[in-house]
Amino acid sequence: MGATLAKSLFVLLALLHLVPVLVYLERKLSAWIQDRRGPNRVGPWGVLQPVADAVKLLFKEEVIPAGADRGLYRWAPALAFVPPMLAFAAIPFGNRIGTESLVVSDIPVGVLFVLTIGSLSVYGIAFGGWASNNKWALLGGVRSSAQMVSYEVALGLALVSVLMVSGNVGMQEIVRRQTGSFSLAGVPLPAWNVFQQPVAFVVFMAAAFAENNRLPFDLPECETELVAGYHTEYSSMRFALFFMGEYVAMITMSGLAVTLFLGGWHLDPFTDPDSGTWAQGAISVLVFGAKTLAVLLVYIWVRWTLPRFRYDQLMGLGWKGLVPLALANVAATALIWGPEAGTMP
Amino acid sequence: MSPTFYSEYANVLIFFLVGAAFVVLNVAVVSRLLRPHTAEANKDSTYECGEPTVGSAWVRFDIRFYTVALVFIVFDVEVAFLYPWAVVFQRLSGAGPFALLEMLIFVAILAVGLVYVWAKGDLDWVKSMDAQADRARP
Amino acid sequence: MRTLDYGTLAFWAFAATAVVPAFLVLVTRDVVRMAFWLLFSFAGFAGLYFLLGADFLALTQVMVYIGGILILILFGVMLTRRRDGGDSGIARDGAPRGSGLVVQGVTAAGLLGLLAAAVHTRTPWAVREAGEPAYTAAGLGDLLLTDFILPFEVASVVLLVALVGAAYIVRREPEEGE
Numbered sequence: 001m002g003a004t005l006a007k008s009l010f011v012l013l014a015l016l017h018l019v020p021v022l023v024y025l026e027r028k029l030s031a032w033i034q035d036r037r038g039p040n041r042v043g044p045w046g047v048l049q050p051v052a053d054a055v056k057l058l059f060k061e062e063v064i065p066a067g068a069d070r071g072l073y074r075w076a077p078a079l080a081f082v083p084p085m086l087a088f089a090a091i092p093f094g095n096r097i098g099t100e101s102l103v104v105s106d107i108p109v110g111v112l113f114v115l116t117i118g119s120l121s122v123y124g125i126a127f128g129g130w131a132s133n134n135k136w137a138l139l140g141g142v143r144s145s146a147q148m149v150s151y152e153v154a155l156g157l158a159l160v161s162v163l164m165v166s167g168n169v170g171m172q173e174i175v176r177r178q179t180g181s182f183s184l185a186g187v188p189l190p191a192w193n194v195f196q197q198p199v200a201f202v203v204f205m206a207a208a209f210a211e212n213n214r215l216p217f218d219l220p221e222c223e224t225e226l227v228a229g230y231h232t233e234y235s236s237m238r239f240a241l242f243f244m245g246e247y248v249a250m251i252t253m254s255g256l257a258v259t260l261f262l263g264g265w266h267l268d269p270f271t272d273p274d275s276g277t278w279a280q281g282a283i284s285v286l287v288f289g290a291k292t293l294a295v296l297l298v299y300i301w302v303r304w305t306l307p308r309f310r311y312d313q314l315m316g317l318g319w320k321g322l323v324p325l326a327l328a329n330v331a332a333t334a335l336i337w338g339p340e341a342g343t344m345p
Numbered sequence: 346m347s348p349t350f351y352s353e354y355a356n357v358l359i360f361f362l363v364g365a366a367f368v369v370l371n372v373a374v375v376s377r378l379l380r381p382h383t384a385e386a387n388k389d390s391t392y393e394c395g396e397p398t399v400g401s402a403w404v405r406f407d408i409r410f411y412t413v414a415l416v417f418i419v420f421d422v423e424v425a426f427l428y429p430w431a432v433v434f435q436r437l438s439g440a441g442p443f444a445l446l447e448m449l450i451f452v453a454i455l456a457v458g459l460v461y462v463w464a465k466g467d468l469d470w471v472k473s474m475d476a477q478a479d480r481a482r483p
Numbered sequence: 484m485r486t487l488d489y490g491t492l493a494f495w496a497f498a499a500t501a502v503v504p505a506f507l508v509l510v511t512r513d514v515v516r517m518a519f520w521l522l523f524s525f526a527g528f529a530g531l532y533f534l535l536g537a538d539f540l541a542l543t544q545v546m547v548y549i550g551g552i553l554i555l556i557l558f559g560v561m562l563t564r565r566r567d568g569g570d571s572g573i574a575r576d577g578a579p580r581g582s583g584l585v586v587q588g589v590t591a592a593g594l595l596g597l598l599a600a601a602v603h604t605r606t607p608w609a610v611r612e613a614g615e616p617a618y619t620a621a622g623l624g625d626l627l628l629t630d631f632i633l634p635f636e637v638a639s640v641v642l643l644v645a646l647v648g649a650a651y652i653v654r655r656e657p658e659e660g661e
Contacts, residue, residue: 008360012367058371061381065391072519078368082361089360105356108618109542112428113357116546123522123549126557130515134391142561145554146410149417152550156424163431233391237376241368312470315413319468323420327456330427334445337435350618351490354533406561408653414558415649418551419642425543426638429624437628444628447636454639458646467650 007104011088014289019247020050026300033304054240062236065133072131077234077241080124084249087118091255092172093288094265095273097281101172102265110171111159114256115152119211121249122148128242129230140229143311144213150318151210151217157326158204161333162193162260175264179273190268194261199329201261203322205298208253210318212246215303217314254295255288262291412467423455494534501527514560518553525549539619 024039024047031038039046064073090110094102107113122145129141166174180191194201210217231242258264265288266273272280309317430448437444462468504523511517525548532541627635 004356004359005363008356008363011360012363016367058376059379061383062376066386067391069513069515072516075519077372078365081368082364085364086357086361089357104360105353107353107357107538108432109428109539109620112539112542112546112620116542116550119550120545122554123519126554127515127519130561132391142406142410142558145557146413149421149551149554150413153417153420153424156421157427160424160427160431163428164434167432167435236380237372241372315468315470319416320463324456324459327452327459331449331452334434334448350536350538354538355489406558408562411555411558411562412650412653414551414555415653416646418547418555419646419649421547421551422642423639425546426627426635429539429620429627431624433621433624433628437625447628447632450636451639454636454643455646458643461647462650465650465654467654 003100004104007100007102008089011093011104012085014093015085015088015248015251016244018251019244020054022247022250022296022300023050023053025297026303029297029300030304033301057237057240060236062238063233065233067133068233069131069133072127074238076124076128076131077238077245078124079127080121081241081245081248083117083120083124084245084252087114088248088252088255090114090171091252091259092175092264093255094281094285095271096276097278098276102281102285103172106170106172108170111163111174111256111260114252115156115159118249118252119148119152121245124242124245125213125230128234132230132233134233137230137232140232144230147213147217147314147318148211150315151207151322154203154318154322154326155207155211157323157330158200158207159260161197161200161326161330164330164333164337165193165196171259171264175259175266176273178263179266181268190263192261192263197261197329197333199325199332201257203326203329204257204261206317206322208257209299209302210314212249212253212299214250214299216306216309218303218308250296250299251292254292254299257295258288258291262295264288264291267291409470416462416467419458420455423452426451490534494531497527497530497534499527500524500530515557518557518560521556522549522553525553536617537619539623 027049028038028046030036039049042048042052064070089104090107090113092101092103092106096102125144125148126141129137129139129144132138162174166177169177174193178190178192181188182191182195183189184195189195209215231239234242265271265284267287271284271287427448430444430451434444434448501524504520504527507520508517508524511520525544529541529544529549532538532544
């Protein structure tokens with residue numbers, strides 16, 4: 001109980017502190033990509049800008065538009081923030097300290113848990129868009145729901161092929177099975193699932209971008225046509241919750257990608273999966289954080305590089321591209337791994 | 346298999362309560378005490394680029410969204426069925442090709458469904474003229 | 484007197500989460516709010532499944548009912564034409580009054596009682612041994628591919644029929660509605 005509470009607080013605080021860092025990185029990197037300066041007034045190199053933003057949001061007046069469904073309007077942001085945060089409970093953020101495994105809850109259905117709970121944030125967006133009594137918000141909310149359910153199928157199918165390789169194990173064990181190495185055409189590689197399931201990884205990342213409403217799939221917000229999409233009418237801390245929910249969803253998705261495809265908290269010479277010392281535990285947490293941040297930087301890089309899809313292209317890519325590809329990948333995995341597993345004792 | 350079923354899920358519950366407490370504390374307590382409350386009719390008006398709003402915001406939606414949700418549910422259930430198979434796949438493959446064949450049949454039947462809605466144009470967001478003319482026919 | 488352990492406490496919490504929002508679904512008049520309350524009711528049932536030791540079933544409940552069916556309900560609500568612009572409420576004309584209320588109430592109570600009696604007397608309730616249950620996903624996979632292989636394959640046919648039928652109905656809708 002006490003250990004769980006400590007781990008819960010650690011994860012929550014880490015998530016909450018990663019959000020302003022990400023916002024800053026996003027603004028600085030986008031400025032760099034577009035040959036601008038980015039935030040540079042608050043603090044040295046503008047590093048305190050996210051802090052100033054947070055303080056502003058905390059002190060900002062809340063405006064609830066006339067004619068809004070006030071009850072739903074108040075609840076919706078919590079529904080957008082809590083699910084992606086809760087989904088992180090099943091993601092191992094480190095190896096272990098002593099006997100205490102560094103994951104809030106290590107359940108064998110962890111993959112399904114993250115997928116299922118994470119997808120619930122669609123209700124925050126849908127209800128928020130509906131309750132605002134605003135056409136832009138409603139359009140954004142409905143677009144988002146349809147988009148998220150479309151890509152959830154591809155996401156789920158990509159994860160099924162990963163599970164076929166790893167078997168019925170908890171998330172920690174999935175990481176452990178990626179700790180070895182194997183050689184591909186003579187080149188020694190770490191035994192990460194990304195090398196064993198490259199197609200699933202591509203499908204997963206594309207679907208993850210769409211699930212998180214990030215460019216090139218950010219049609220729910222789409223500032224050039226929908227003002228700000230589902231949170232057009234939101235202000236103050238309720239806007240902040242939507243905003244943080246979006247970034248926490250990105251972090252959770254990146255953490256899942258790292259755990260399932262990129263070897264989790266393990267990186268060869270630095271971490272020792274069999275050691276339970278404090279130092280090793282801390283290093284494994286740092287490795288996990290660094291890998292997650294690397295995936296997040298790809299998110300930012302993609303956002304400021306690719307243009308936005310059209311809605312028909314988005315739906316086409318989801319249903320006619322990713323879903324058949326993921327299904328074919330499941331079948332291919334079955335055909336390749338099935339006989340191989342059959343020969344093993 | 347595991348003696349820790351309830352305690353692991355209780356951990357999830359604890360984590361949920363910690364997160365929910367954070368939300369309530371910030372939105373309903375701290376921010377509420379800090380932020381000003383000066384309601385005014387103009388401020389509360391719906392944002393529509395500075396113009397007075399036209400009509401209701403709760404517009405009627407296109408049936409295509411409904412179609413997408415319907416197709417989604419079928420495939421969602423399929424993923425739910427695939428999941429228990431995927432986790433025992435390697436173990437059962439050791440006993441012979443039955444697990445593999447059974448699942449391939451399952452997936453193939455659903456792939457037929459995907460091909461059907463694809464061929465009928467239900468997955469096209471922008472319907473072609475042919476598809477629109479085709480709509481009335483079964 | 485029985486001691487109030489965590490399990491019992493959790494049961495009552497989840498049961499309340501399942502039943503109270505379900506009641507609110509009945510009394511609220513706004514269709515979107517009904518969907519909102521249904522979300523919590525489904526979540527409460529998922530919690531009860533967890534307590535029964537059926538973790539996979541609980542997650543599937545969340546995935547299919549909350550993640551899928553409820554979205555469908557929301558889209559369905561947004562599809563319906565509202566009579567007067569902003570009002571998303573249900574017409575009050577159909578609500579029972581006076582003697583109608585009595586007749587309907589008695590009928591409903593009678594049917595509910597019949598159902599409860601039938602369930603109570605006919606159902607051979609399985610009783611689980613005390614202690615921690617096992618995780619169920621792998622066991623389900625084994626059973627689906629051995630003892631229950633026929634229902635499993637039939638399920639895929641049922642899903643196919645559902646998909647084709649639903650797509651067909653949705654395709655015809657605009658012509659008949661307009």
